[in-house]
Amino acid sequence: MKHDTPDGILVDNYPAAHRSLRIAFVTETYPPEVNGVAMTIARIVEGLHARNHDVQLIRPRQDANDSAETAVRFHEVLMRGLPIPRYPNLRMGVPSKKALVQLWSVHRPDVVHIATEGALGWSALQAATHLKLPVCSDFRTNFHAYSRHYGIGWLYKPIMAYLRKFHNRTQNTMVPTEALRRDLEAGGFKNLTVVSRGVDTKQFTPLRRSQALREQWGVAPDDLVVLYVGRIAPEKNLPALIAAFEAISQKDARAKLVVVGSGPQQEELQQRLPQAIFAGQRKGEDLAAHYASGDLFLFPSLTETFGNVTTEAMASGLAVLAFNYAAAAQLIRSGENGMLAPMDDTAAFVQAAASLAADLQGRRRMGEAACQTASALDWSSIVARFEGVLDSVIHRAEVPYRSPIVGVRQGAV
Structure with missing residues (x-):
């Protein structure tokens, strides 16, 4: 069910989860890296953790001094990564399906959320599919549009084909605006849900x-x-x-x-x-x-x-x-x-x-x-809608699964 906020922002009104979820959150960028994707992902992760969910954050190791953080109901798993050409302060993941299958076979999440579509994200999708885990994704960066600005416009169609294949293999893809949802739907993307983004009005004032x-x-x-x-x-x-x-x-x-x-x-x-x-x-x-x-x-x-x-x-x-x-x-x-x-x-x-x-x-x-x-763009309401989508994906899962809660050890894979 959809509704409009007072500011005319169309959102999908998914009910928030009423139980603690075990969420594997896969991303190839995260603070202290500085970019909009890393910032918004951190807000969602922190919000889910604050709402009493177990969050297993899987990301590339950013440098030699990077170490996995662990806390009650929050665990990081660091994967191998490589620098991105022309973006030396950012890392990209490498193929890691085997490692993720091993990890999730022991510490099985209720749902896998993939925030980025790189090699680590693709590996997470393959591993989740192999283990019949519910999986959803974000469409966060217009890589297909970027290609036109770097002299490789001929890659536009192949990149779009890859992104469409990637996201259509997940049970749901979250997008930040209704306009983007319409554009992607016209391009053959399926199961799209609008979940907008917030802003910290205590910081930005x-x-x-x-x-x-x-x-x-x-x-x-x-x-x-x-x-x-x-x-x-x-x-x-x-x-x-x-x-x-x-x-x-x-x-x-x-x-x-x-x-x-x-x-x-x-x-x-x-x-x-x-x-x-x-x-x-x-x-x-x-x-x-x-x-x-x-x-x-x-x-x-x-x-x-x-x-x-x-x-x-x-x-x-x-x-x-x-x-x-x-x-x-x-x-x-x-x-x-x-x-x-x-x-x-x-x-x-x-x-x-x-x-x-x-x-x-x-x-x-x-x-x-x-x-x-x-002032109306509160992050808490955005996280609640995000949480509701996760719960909906779990309920529609091919193989319902619930194992005893087990902790995820700190460390790298």
């Missing part, structure tokens, strides 16, 4: 605004700070960011661009925008202060499945300009709590950026409304 930080940037109290947060990479459509800020600069020479993040195109972007401030990767309260100390948030990406930075900027009280896509399309009422440009219309994006830059009162009004919208 206008109260984090820091005049001291703005002084470090060399801006006066009334100067305009334009903010971008995200990977500095081809898939983020950075030419639109450059064009938008150049248009802003023509009308307001004192405007300052602050870029938070890192990536393979940083040197190129620094050359194109030599006066911009490149703050690097930021975390926690420091990241929140960077958000709240800006005035206008530009997000030009066209490859997001959701776009967590959109909700973080909104919660921080910023007027957000984005394309009519992903989280922005779901949450922004253009002209009221932010601004939307038509999909892939760079000229409209640039024009809207210049208009917002010149409208101080409009930006403030939109920022206040954006903060109000974000």
Whole structure:
């Protein structure tokens, strides 16, 4: 059964589980790695653990000093991993079906949830199928769209075929927006469920605004700070960011661009925008202060499945300009709590950026409304819906199974 939230966010109203579940959660990225997927996965894992479920987190070892954590009802199992080309701070899993079959034969979970579709995720799917375990998945990253930005657009169809094969072998695939659900369904994906994403409004809040930080940037109290947060990479459509800020600069020479993040195109972007401030990767309260100390948030990406930075900027009280896509399309009422440009219309994006830059009162009004919208995106309700989907998958399982609870030892496989 589906219903609309007060903000018009379509969600699937699955009942929350009323018993403790043993959940094997498989992911190829997790904090302290810095990316939106890792952050949202951590929120879900922490939320499930807080709701009294046994969580077995299976992920690649991130470096030589990485060690498995263990606590009551929470255990990590570390697998072998390899660095991802062009993304040295991230690791990818390697084929591990045999190890997972051995692990789950001894410590059998009630359900396997696969958050990423790499080699480790595929191995988890094979192992779960072999053991007749209920299995569900997330569609979190548009790898198929990324291929077009790295000169390998010819891989689009093979990647889509792989993703479709992967997800259709699970009993349910969770997606963050109704628009993405429709797109994937049209592409042959089955058993799709909308489970949106939340934002930590205690961390991301206008109260984090820091005049001291703005002084470090060399801006006066009334100067305009334009903010971008995200990977500095081809898939983020950075030419639109450059064009938008150049248009802003023509009308307001004192405007300052602050870029938070890192990536393979940083040197190129620094050359194109030599006066911009490149703050690097930021975390926690420091990241929140960077958000709240800006005035206008530009997000030009066209490859997001959701776009967590959109909700973080909104919660921080910023007027957000984005394309009519992903989280922005779901949450922004253009002209009221932010601004939307038509999909892939760079000229409209640039024009809207210049208009917002010149409208101080409009930006403030939109920022206040954006903060109000974000206040409804509570992570606890998202975790409850996620939990409900897991329970539904278990109930539809091919072979119902319930073994005595056994602990999972700390360590690596």
